[in-house]
Amino acid sequence: MAAAAVQGGRSGGSGGCSGAGGASNCGTGSGRSGLLDKRQGLTVLPRLIVNSWPQVICPPQPPKVLELQWKIDDKPVKIDKWDGSAVKNSLDDSAKKVLLEKYKYVENFGLIDGRLTICTISCFFAIVALIWDYMHPFPESKPVLALCVISYFVMMGILTIYTSYKEKSIFLVAHRKDPTGMDPDDIWQLSSSLKRFDDKYTLKLTFISGRTKQQREAEFTKSIAKFFDHSGTLVMDAYEPEISRLHDSLAIERKIK
């Protein structure tokens, strides 16, 4: 009886949950739950519950027919190679990806959040003006309208100053946490530029040491033709070593000091 019970516990198929519908690889390690075999009796019940726990956590997958995955992080990046801004954006995003995934830095959203806040406040003034004018037809709403319009254009001015002087062309601020936990974080900043109708892409990496507050930079300027193939697909095998080289050149200097 005991032998049969053990065998019953292991008899449920190997690997994969047999949840409702599609197959998935959730809980590959311990997903050995099979169909509950009523002949086994109460002794095997606790073990089967333990084994089928990952299946319960893993939600049933939607049927394959309607599966339209929204996120396509794994697909190779393909853009229109003649569109300058698309090229720059894809190069920036890939550089960001390399720094965050390969070196496991943590992104700091401070700059981006500042810009989003300014834009949100501007839109808020516009919405207030719209609603106020709707509720109190024109001649009475003049002072409020004047105030909203002036505030909106002031916010636009602030936004322009912010993007030109504070954000410059920085698109990534990443922190490297100190492994000992005592020193403040080291900061890595990425900024890039690609002139209109030009093919030379400049990527600048800035390193600000947390402890000494010293700043070091390295940059490279390469033609975008080196990173894209003729159909517009970004070839990560050609791009990633450049980023790594840039990063290591700054990191090595740090070790020497």
Added chain:
Amino acid sequence: MLSLDFLDDVRRMNKRQLYYQVLNFGMIVSSALMIWKGLMVITGSESPIVVVLSMEPAFHRGDLLFLTNRVEDPIRVGEIVVFRIEGREIPIVHRVLKIHEKQNGHIKFLTKGDNNAVDDRGLYKQGQHWLEKKDVVGRARGFVPYIGIVTILMNDYPKFKYAVLFLLGLFVLVHRE
């Protein structure tokens, strides 16, 4: 299976970038709105730019008129005014024919379209023979020819207007700057 390649950029965006795309769209709409409201405040008229329907030979269908409605400027005979009759939505662009003015500045005036044979009393409300300052939307100060035809087209064919706006909106939302 539809391959929505043009959405690829959007699918790769994180939450902040998606929010920024929406904000971008909002800011474009807000800028247009704020410029319009700003013009309203500066000129004092509630509709500072109107499209003329007919006032030949001075203005042709589709001309854009720039209006002001300052309290200090008195209305004089011969000026082109844009007014709205009570109960009707569309403002009318006609010339002032006669004015009766009281000592305290209160005026009553009669209008007539240049291309019409009779004055506008037939257009006014039942029992109304004169227009007053409160009916005035503004006084014509300048005009740009032909540009208003797009607005007329969009009003005559609302589906065209919605299609244009939808496509513009989609383009702004999907395209990264």
